[in-house]
Amino acid sequence: MSGTPPENRPGWHVFHGTGVPDGVPVDLPEAPPWRRFRGGPGLPPPPDDEEATRRRLGQVEPVPQLDEASIETVNAALLLRRPLLLTGPPGVGKSTLAYLVARELGLGRVLVWSIVSRTNLRDGLYAYDALGRAQAIAAWRAGGPDFPGADGVERGTGGQSLPSLGDFITLGPLGTALLPYDRPRVLLIDELDKSDLDLPNDLLHVLENGSYEVPELVRDSHDSMVVHISDPGERAMVRNGHVECREFPVVVITSNGEREFPAAFRRRCLPVEMTTPSREQLLAIVRNHFRALPADAENLVDLFLDRVSSGGTHSLDQLFNAVQLTTAGGLGDDGSGDRLLKMLLRDLSMGR
Template structure:
């Protein structure tokens, strides 16, 4: 499709105008209600040999360690599993250099409880229970589930502290953990209802211990920025997702944007492949370029293709 000046919403001429925004890409739609889209609702293409590795992890109740370059679909795999197996909303733990195991298990707001207790005493009211100040994190919520297993996405574990993988070992092996603040309560408070990572949901904790009945589906992603200890790797099923080739790229574009998108692919896939060095371009950048062309954007405009298909490595 040949682009025209009509696609330019912003013109940089200082003139105020009211414009109608075009439809957003499917992966950038944030509509509310039942129609809200999510990454688990988009087509996820995976080769049979890779799907078999996922199935092995499901049967063995072992964490799935997914590696690959950015944009190969590591995080989306967790949503695809949750969608296909109807396991509900994915619990996500985005790991960074400050992440700790306790962040993923639970948090106790001691300061908030003290402040509220003083306020209620001053008003002659009964103090709120401790459960109102304990919130399970994504890992804690996944372990506290009482029905079908939940899907837990541990995103970019290699960005965490070097000791974090080892800290996870005991929890993954035993499937339980203790909340000391609840374990110290008297016998008459042996059961406490606490908040969870699911909005508006609570979980019942007995004598300060959270024990899983069904081990969650744990998907751990890594960009391969560092190695993990052997003891951790031994307890995981490993899956390495390769960069898609030209045929797979065409299938991905067609699955996300429909067969009509094939007319807009010519030249863009080759430009993508010519620019792509290992780890330097992500598949969603190609989808962005195709979507723009389908909507009349002139991808030959000066600097536009370079802006959309910019390399992920190096300095900006």
């Protein structure tokens, strides 16, 4: 793929679209004054999830997996601290972009918020298990609470303290991404067009201000509370019920184009129209997932591109399935192979 060599790009072009890290975390360009936030104290880097990244990207090689225009838009979003809005047909690799950015820039585990028709803003920010807390308090009281001790903490007969409110609050993917990390988290909001009509508008305030409140913690008498977050086994402290980021997260929003979003929402996002990768990119992607280029892979890539050019809906996963079946010797010489390939590479818009 032709394009501007990395050494000839502006200094704020830190993402090259390969998913290959430089070996050290990349310093992002300084945020513009209107996109700087005051959250703190700073949190340590998040954990990696190399297994999830490898499932998405395979063992990447230094070949850009996006076109030049898309790479420029991603870098502009990183500079301006604005969300990316990725549109395009299903299966062209929109959600993969979040993992490319996270691995290449060393930003740790990708937080994923998968949208369905019932999803609301609070689902992404936090969940409060009120029933679980009520049951825990009832069980604690059943043990017979003593009078508060000298520290003012009410304890049961066994010395156990009253169940903490924070034990029953879990920050969602969006809520976790807005914690005050010293380097931005990567948040994938997948298939936002499947949400109800209100969610894009509800997101506007959070995306603009980089902050939110947990009302249950605001009303609590404690100045700070440790809560669960979306990273498995991890917890974080929330002060006065208020969460504000230090670095605005890298927000990747995907849409299959099933409906239009409000103008106010689109104004806050940088758009990227995703299309089927080129032949060179597809071959590189196949090599990434299969560690080498399997036999007949080039022919299958050409066949896949022919199907795409003929119209309809096709997914990269169909190509991977065809290559895997060929590699495993699953295409016989009795004509069943042609039938299987036709089934695997069928037009998904036809319904069957």
